[in-house]
Amino acid sequence: MEESEVATSKATVDNDGIKESSENQMKDATEEVSSQMSSSGSECKPSEKTEVKHNRLKLFDKVMQKSLERFIQHVSFNRFASMFRPLYKKNPQMMENIHKQFIEELQGAIKEDINRLIEEGRLEFKLNELDKLERAAKDNPEPAWRPSGIPEQDFCSFLMPYYQKQEAYMRLELKKIQAENAALAQKVQAGRESITQTEHHISTAVEEWKASVTEFERLVSSLCPADVFDV
Template sequence: MEKNTETKPIIATNIDSSAMDLTCMTEEQPVSTSSRHSEGGEPPAGRLKLFNKVMERSLNKYIDDASFQRFAKTFHPFYKRNPQVMEDIHKQFVSDLQRTIQEDITKLMEEGELKCKLDELDKLERAEKDNKEPAWRPSGVPEEDLCDFVMPYYLKYEAHLQKEIKKIQAENAALAKRVQSGRDAIASTELGITAAVDKWKESVKESEKLLACPADTFDV
């Protein structure tokens, strides 16, 4: 007689354990968090907890499909030869399968930054609940709706450009000041050179005059 044993694997501990506090949702009657909150019960669970709960239920369902009965039926000749070995192989198979799937889920959450994004969605939802203003609705005129949507971006971009213009103007003023200072230094150097040349010319003229005097001028 074949041994009919099914293993009930426990979900990997990498999934948030707090998700276990949520009410189990059946496929026939899913529980809406918004309706539960409106009935005066607990506040709706965060999206991260719901995501973990869905992943947990999906993983459990997937592991349940890999039951020992199906495993033994698939490998019936080996099971008939040594049931205990097949049971150990099945346990190892389920353990490796569960670990691999959980690692893929964890990697997906890390690469997609799901935790931060789901928490941000929760914050946006809570902030919207405190907003008493009516929600935006299309006016029926696409031009106006598009203008209302695009104008804030244009205004923000314009403010950015104004800031960059002021920055460039300040840099240009500093450069102009440095250029003017350099010009003043060049002008001062030119005046110094001109004065030195004039002085040199005067000394040359004096030397020429001395050389042009008659020899008897120096007789005593």
């Protein structure tokens, strides 16, 4: 009974040590990879712009890889066997196989979770956007925006540019609609003028036709007087 309690307490201490050491290793890996990336970035040439574009994603991959490697180092066979000492004493070879399979499945599960995190969080897109913001900040000599401490002013400073853009867009659309309406009005006016001219031509043709009919009747009456046919 005492041996089981000692083993349990030892396992608890080991797990706590793993958590603390994994956090420390994560920080160390981040600092190590950051220093490597900064040293390699100082030697980067202008022709390597396409490679520099993905530095943050590469940094993330290296940090995850380093953290995974150091985390796996803490899950050593000796520590694993100490947790299952009775089974280890009965069959050490089987315990080694179980430990190997455990390490492979653990690595696979962690890598799968990391890949899912990258896909679901759209990490590559967001890191590229962060690169763009960084380049824009370098090109912009003005200081970056900082909150003033007054929520009303900060809220207005955030919304006013948006409303100004919307106003400019609405003014542009209004000008387009006014130009379209003016073009349509010109077409309507031209159509009305065409109809008026057509009505004038029709009325002129009718008057000419009436005049020709009257002239024809007068000519017929002059050539064939009515008294010639009287008996």
